[in-house]
Amino acid sequence: xxxxxxxxxxxxxxxxxxxxxxxxxxxxxxxxxxxxxxxxxxxxxxxxxxxxxxxxxxxxxxxxxxxxxxxxxxxxxxxxxxxxxxxxxxxxxxxxxxxxxxxxxxxxxxxxxxxxxxxxxxxxxxxxxxxxxxxxxxxxxxxxxxxxxxxxxxxxxxxxxxxxxxxxxxxxxxxxxxxxxxxxxxxxxxxxxxxxxxxxxxxxxxxxxxxxxxxxxxxxxxxxxxxxxxxxxxxxxxxxxxxxxxxxxxxxxxxxxxxxxxxxxxxxxxxxxxxxxxxxxxxxxxxxxxxxxxxxxxxxxxxxxxxxxxxxxxxxxxxxxxxxxxxxxxxxxxxxxxxxxxxxxxxxxxxxxxxxxxxxxxxxxxxxxxxxxxxxxxxxxxxxxxxxxxxxxxxxxxxxxxxxxxxxxxxxxxxxxxxxxxxxxxxxxxxxxxxxxxxxxxxxxxxxxxxxxxxxxxxxxxxxxxxxxxxxxxxxxxxxxxx
Numbered sequence: 001x002x003x004x005x006x007x008x009x010x011x012x013x014x015x016x017x018x019x020x021x022x023x024x025x026x027x028x029x030x031x032x033x034x035x036x037x038x039x040x041x042x043x044x045x046x047x048x049x050x051x052x053x054x055x056x057x058x059x060x061x062x063x064x065x066x067x068x069x070x071x072x073x074x075x076x077x078x079x080x081x082x083x084x085x086x087x088x089x090x091x092x093x094x095x096x097x098x099x100x101x102x103x104x105x106x107x108x109x110x111x112x113x114x115x116x117x118x119x120x121x122x123x124x125x126x127x128x129x130x131x132x133x134x135x136x137x138x139x140x141x142x143x144x145x146x147x148x149x150x151x152x153x154x155x156x157x158x159x160x161x162x163x164x165x166x167x168x169x170x171x172x173x174x175x176x177x178x179x180x181x182x183x184x185x186x187x188x189x190x191x192x193x194x195x196x197x198x199x200x201x202x203x204x205x206x207x208x209x210x211x212x213x214x215x216x217x218x219x220x221x222x223x224x225x226x227x228x229x230x231x232x233x234x235x236x237x238x239x240x241x242x243x244x245x246x247x248x249x250x251x252x253x254x255x256x257x258x259x260x261x262x263x264x265x266x267x268x269x270x271x272x273x274x275x276x277x278x279x280x281x282x283x284x285x286x287x288x289x290x291x292x293x294x295x296x297x298x299x300x301x302x303x304x305x306x307x308x309x310x311x312x313x314x315x316x317x318x319x320x321x322x323x324x325x326x327x328x329x330x331x332x333x334x335x336x337x338x339x340x341x342x343x344x345x346x347x348x349x350x351x352x353x354x355x356x357x358x359x360x361x362x363x364x365x366x367x368x369x370x371x372x373x374x375x376x377x378x379x380x381x382x383x384x385x386x387x388x389x390x391x392x393x394x395x396x397x398x399x400x401x402x403x404x405x406x407x408x409x410x411x412x413x414x415x416x417x418x419x420x421x422x423x424x425x426x427x428x429x430x431x432x433x434x435x436x437x438x439x440x441x442x443x444x445x446x447x448x449x450x451x452x453x454x455x456x457x458x459x460x461x462x463x464x465x466x467x468x469x470x471x472x473x474x475x476x477x478x479x480x481x482x483x
Contacts, residue, residue: 021164025224030154030171033221036214037106037147039179040114043210045274046184047193048117049406053413054420055198056120056128064414068407070133075403078141079396085149086392087243097227098388099157102150107218109143114211118204140399147218148398153391156372157227160473166313166321169369176364185298189281194289197428198421229385246386250393253381255374255465262459264397266363269452271405276444279413284343284438284445288421288430296346301353308361316362321370324362326460331359333453339446349446356449373469380472383479412440 049067052058058067085102092098116135120128155168196202250256278294286293316324335356342348371394379385416439419431433441 029224036217042179042184067410071403071406078399082396086388090388099150099153103222106147111215113139113143118207166369189294246389267401269449280445283433300350304358312365321366328359328362329456336449
């Protein structure tokens with residue numbers, strides 16, 4: 001891709017010019033900047049399916065098949081666009097980097113498509129179905145694909161310094177935790193959801209505000225980040241490596257395959273959990289939008305995430321990122337098992353959530369740093385970087401699993417006899433769900449992660465990429481110095 005003249009203008013130049021990661025980069029580029037997009041995505045991950053099943057009442061469309069088939073097909077499209085976007089990023093060459101310019105474009109797209117997701121016309125079923133399919137794919141297959149691809153690449157491309165990468169990964173994750181673990185998990189069920197109910201107008205107003213908020217904050221992320229690794233590559237004028245060759249390298253490397261397998265398993269468990277969370281709190285543990293159950297589950301379970309900000313990285317430096325994550329998933333599986341055994345007992349569920357989220361801390365805070373190590377390992381092994389393609393596969397896994405998990409969960413809900421709430425005399429009234437529905441919801445929220453936690457422990461035994469990563473990085477720099 002030829003360098004864009006627009007990005008040559010001073011207004012689009014990043015303020016970050018130092019060779020090492022700066023404080024403004026950490027606090028503005030990696031902590032504040034992603035807030036808008038992360039908040040929007042966190043809300044959608046938890047509540048978009050609720051909007052479809054409870055507000056639009058699409059559970060019965062096509063005999064219950066629509067909410068099963070539509071997410072899966074949409075995510076296949078999304079997967080394709082992720083692969084295309086990875087190739088586009090790898091072929092992008094500007095003074096602002098190869099990923100950062102796409103952050104600029106995504107800022108506007110997120111705002112517009114986020115609004116379209118919820119402004120579904122109160123018209124015929126056919127019109128609603130078409131609107132849902134088009135708006136969903138515009139957001140996830142276009143806007144969020146562009147954002148997530150470029151956003152996720154910023155840590156690996158920011159610096160080769162493993163300590164700095166770890167810090168940026170933590171800052172990045174703090175934002176995710178704050179949005180999903182505080183605002184969405186605590187404020188939404190306690191304050192927002194009881195007010196929204198199944199009133200479509202209120203949903204549209206709220207989500208329009210959240211979507212528009214993503215625009216200026218994503219611009220901040222763009223402005224206060226820097227691709228130092230990309231600049232190194234540009235100075236060496238690396239050749240354009242064929243797409244097929246990059247794919248072959250990625251899918252024949254042990255560490256990359258392990259990290260993809262790890263991410264697939266983890267994503268399946270977490271996606272089903274996220275989709276089922278409000279249903280579990282509304283129909284198994286508590287009552288519909290009672291304003292306290294989901295808040296309690298999220299608050300107690302989220303406490304470790306807040307504390308872990310200060311503890312995880314020092315522990316990872318001492319014991320290793322892989323080792324700490326492995327131990328964490330033992331606790332992760334144990335906590336999930338406690339919840340599964342006592343799904344109707346608030347105290348035991350809270351204990352289980354605390355244990356599980358304590359175990360999930362290493363995965364949450366150090367994963368991108370571990371992924372960055374694998375990308376450096378690939379460069380050491382092959383002599384070229386495959387960041388865009390590798391990240392496109394990573395994102396493809398993420399989006400494909402979301403669609404599959406959402407479709408699977410919706411299918412189980414419909415087949416078990418789920419009954420959506422109704423508005424009676426201006427108030428939202430929820431039905432009492434059958435034992436079959438409650439069992440489906442419980443397995444989705446806590447049961448599945450028992451199995452995924454055990455599998456992840458087994459996988460991580462073999463993911464020892466960091467044992468000699470410092471030597472590999474030094475060799476890469478030496479090669480570049482002599483080329």
